[in-house]
Amino acid sequence: MTYPIRPDAQPFAAVVLRFAGRRVPRPLAGLPVVDVTVPTDVDPASDAGRLIVLGTAAELAIVLARLLRADRLDVEVALVRRPWTARRARTGTARRVPLIRDETGAVLTRAGLWLPPDEARTVAGEAVVDDTQLFDGEVAGVRIEPIADVPGLRARVLTGPLRPRRWVTGRAAQLGTTGVTVVRDGVRASRPARRSTFYRHTKGWLRVQ
Known part of the structure; x- marks a missing residue:
């Protein structure tokens, strides 16, 4: 199920960005889920404190490129490629690391x-x-x-x-x-x-x- 994020809603502490209809792991149950089919689907979730990406490295890059475009690099981002990493994505700490991009704006x-x-x-x-x-x-x-x-x-x-x-x-x-x-x-x-x-x-x- 996809939980829409209303423009007038208070920011969620964490939002799951789901690519390709992946199953949401149990440790992420109860969090709002946004299905991403085009890059702009990321934008309404950029007010969250943390984005948890269910996808690949290339799909993580899409999310970071949208945050870069929106000047929202203060949002914490986690990648979940395997179900057993989901708990760490929800409870782990964030560290600022270099963001590598190219001249086209891709990350x-x-x-x-x-x-x-x-x-x-x-x-x-x-x-x-x-x-x-x-x-x-x-x-x-x-x-x-x-x-x-x-x-x-x-x-x-x-x-x-x-x-x-x-x-x-x-x-x-x-x-x-x-x-x-x-x-x-x-x-x-x-x-x-x-x-x-x-x-x-x-x-x-x-x-x-």
């Missing part, structure tokens, strides 16, 4: 990838993390991950399993290229880009742990 919560476009085998161009060059030339791809502390993210060039590349940490990872497919938390962009930047927002988000 990165788990990992981003710069991959070759469909017609290419490599990413050709130059990438830097802050003042450190990540590559100049052609590479198989790049992986970018948020980290829990400043400077905010880390990135490395993708190579074979026997040739690991070092991680480079920084505030921003920037790419200029002849063409790249950007993947955010497993979701591929609809068209190739020539530039892409992931960077730490000026204010972090409150992750419930």
